[in-house]
Amino acid sequence: xxxxxxxxxxxxxxxxxxxxxxxxxxxxxxxxxxxxxxxxxxxxxxxxxxx
Numbered sequence: 001x002x003x004x005x006x007x008x009x010x011x012x013x014x015x016x017x018x019x020x021x022x023x024x025x026x027x028x029x030x031x032x033x034x035x036x037x038x039x040x041x042x043x044x045x046x047x048x049x050x051x
Contacts, residue, residue, distance in 0.1 A: 020049055 020028065025047050029035035034045070 017049060020047060 022041060022044070025044050026035055026041060028047050028050060029044065
C-alpha cells in the first residue's frame with residue numbers, strides 16, 4: 001500500500017510562503033538596514049519574502 005502524498009515528509013514541501021514569522025521579518029529588515037537592534041519587535045512594517 002502506498003502512502004498518501006499529504007503524509008510524506010516536510011522536506012518535500014517547497015511552496016512559497018506569503019507570510020513571514022516575526023523573527024524572519026526582523027532578520028530581513030535588519031539585512032536591508034531598516035531595523036536596528038534597539039527597535040521594537042511590534043508594529044513592524046510590511047515585508048515581502050526574499051526570493
